[in-house]
Amino acid sequence: MNRLSKFLFASVMTFLVSSTAVCSARETESASLFCLSIEKRFNDYFQIQLHQQLWLDNNFTNLERYMPFVDFKVTLLKNYVYFDALYFYRYQHKTDGSSVNTHRYQLGLSGGYKWQHFKLSGYSRFESDYIKKNADLPYNRCYWRNRLVGTAYLKEGCKWSPYSAIEIFNTMNWPGDNNGVERLWFEIGSMYSINKTFSMDFKIREILPTLDKTQKISTYIGVGCNIKL
DSSP, X not given: OOHHHHHHHHHXXXXXXXXXXXXXXXXXEEEEEEEEEEEEEOSSXXXXXXXXXXXXXXXXXXXXXXXXXXXXXEEEETTTEEEEEEEEEEEEEOTTSOEEEEEEEEEEEEEEEEETTEEEEEEEEEEEEEEEETTXXXXXXXXXXXXXXXXXXXXXXXXEEEEEEEEEEEEESOSTTOOEEEEEEEEEEXXXXXXXXXEEEEEEEEEEESSOTTSOEEEEXXXXXXXXX
């Protein structure tokens, strides 16, 4: 089986799994996401990443989130293990008309390993959320979150680099019984390299909540711009 066949097989299997979930009795919706990422590497041991995300859900009619965030990354084991310190601001407009403002802080480790056209990566982080909803009193929520990502690449070093991926999110010590695999992301897309500084990312992402069965299954159409300074 050649590379193209392997890639297409992995992509088809990924969407077959997600489509099986969609065929259940749960509600589905269409959505979109737009991302801007700016990365500055100062040396072999320190880099900063700035991100801006805009998500629209409920069939493109509702602002699911507006979320800028910054990631300070320190290399512990070159190309493999990093220490991360992140700050997020997230504004959400709920479909019931309420709004939620969240200040999020994360500390933890991230890393990955690449073998030929497959990469396994992830992180394990402590997370603290300071949440203000409408006129309610703000409150704080702390827990541990893990993410595991498997990505298959068709070809690299070309203008177009197609890929497929599955991401698994896990929460620990969440208030109540909502601990375990909280959601799955299935993605298929392609990176487009403009030059060494600029690249674009085009993707379809299907989000499957696994703990809260009342949440909708969302299919996102995404466009991203990546800048390396």
